Amino acid sequence: MGLAWWMKKAEVSAEQYFFFLPMPSPPSPTVINPQELEAIEREFTEDSVISTSTVGRLLELREQQKNNIFSDLNLALTQCTTKRMLIPKTEDLLPDEILELAEGFVKAFHLLTNNGD
Amino acid sequence: MVRNEVSTVRSLSRANLSEKQREALSDDLRQAIQLLVPLMTSEPEMLIDEPRTPCSREEAVMYFGRALVDFSHLIQRCTAASLHHTMLGDEAYLSGEEHAGLASFSMDDDTHSSIRALSEQLRKIRTSLGN
Numbered sequence: 001m002g003l004a005w006w007m008k009k010a011e012v013s014a015e016q017y018f019f020f021l022p023m024p025s026p027p028s029p030t031v032i033n034p035q036e037l038e039a040i041e042r043e044f045t046e047d048s049v050i051s052t053s054t055v056g057r058l059l060e061l062r063e064q065q066k067n068n069i070f071s072d073l074n075l076a077l078t079q080c081t082t083k084r085m086l087i088p089k090t091e092d093l094l095p096d097e098i099l100e101l102a103e104g105f106v107k108a109f110h111l112l113t114n115n116g117d
Numbered sequence: 118m119v120r121n122e123v124s125t126v127r128s129l130s131r132a133n134l135s136e137k138q139r140e141a142l143s144d145d146l147r148q149a150i151q152l153l154v155p156l157m158t159s160e161p162e163m164l165i166d167e168p169r170t171p172c173s174r175e176e177a178v179m180y181f182g183r184a185l186v187d188f189s190h191l192i193q194r195c196t197a198a199s200l201h202h203t204m205l206g207d208e209a210y211l212s213g214e215e216h217a218g219l220a221s222f223s224m225d226d227d228t229h230s231s232i233r234a235l236s237e238q239l240r241k242i243r244t245s246l247g248n
Contacts, residue, residue: 018189018192021196041179044175044176044179050175055174055175055178058178058179058182059178059181059182061182062181062182062183062185062186063182063185065185065186065189066185066186066189069186069189069190069192069193070189070192070193072156072193073156073192073193073196073197076152076153076156076197077200079152080148080149080152080153081125081145081149082145083127084126084127084128084138084141084142084145085125085126085127085142085145085146085149086125086126086127087125087200088123088124088125088200088203090192090196092123093123093195093196093199093200093203093222094192094195094196094199095195095222095223095224097224097229097232098191098192098195098232101188101232101235101236101239102188102192104236104239105184105185105188105239107243108181108239108242108243108246109181109185111242111243111246111248112174112177112178112181112242112246
């Protein structure tokens with residue numbers, strides 16, 4: 001039961017998935033209904049039959065939460081920098097452990113959506 | 118005196134800046150340093166309390182989603198902290214202060230612990246998917 005049908009992009013890199021700086025295309029914030037998230041996760045723990053679209057919806061909601069976090073980061077950096085300043089690349093700011101973990105998340109994401117082979 | 122290898126200052130050298138420009142840039146940096154503090158000290162609730170083994174693909178998606186949100190918060194916090202650290206070095210450089218001893222950004226124990234937990238959660242997810 002893959003989720004490839006749900007994927008909008010065939011393949012994403014860690015730089016794209018986690019909006020590495022400088023952020024050329026920052027995500028737009030999305031309003032997320034926490035009750036919907038809770039209801040879906042409750043379904044998962046109630047041992048009921050889960051439809052593929054519900055699984056896809058859960059992943060979509062979590063990705064929207066991720067995007068909102070990077071939208072907040074982009075907003076904060078936009079507010080605190082001026083034309084005399086520049087924002088270094090994420091690769092120069094974060095330690096290797098975090099960059100490697102970002103790659104790991106993208107690999108797992110592709111595995112979950114049947115694009116990891 | 119040399120500028121840090123990673124810097125938020127657009128100009129390559131303080132020698133290229135007039136005193137007025139240096140002061141303006143120092144003011145920018147001081148304001149930015151203050152603005153970054155709430156982001157680098159935020160402590161959102163972790164969704165992954167301990168790594169779990171998924172029993173199905175559905176559970177793998179559920180644990181992945183929770184870990185994804187935790188990891189995104191971690192990146193946000195560490196990016197802000199590293200930028201804060203870089204700006205402190207830049208401000209010291211512009212002010213002509215000795216900053217050669219400014220160590221590179223390093224993570225605290227809690228962050229190391231979170232990275233270990235998230236890595237372990239990812240490993241369990243990938244194993245459950247036959248990878």
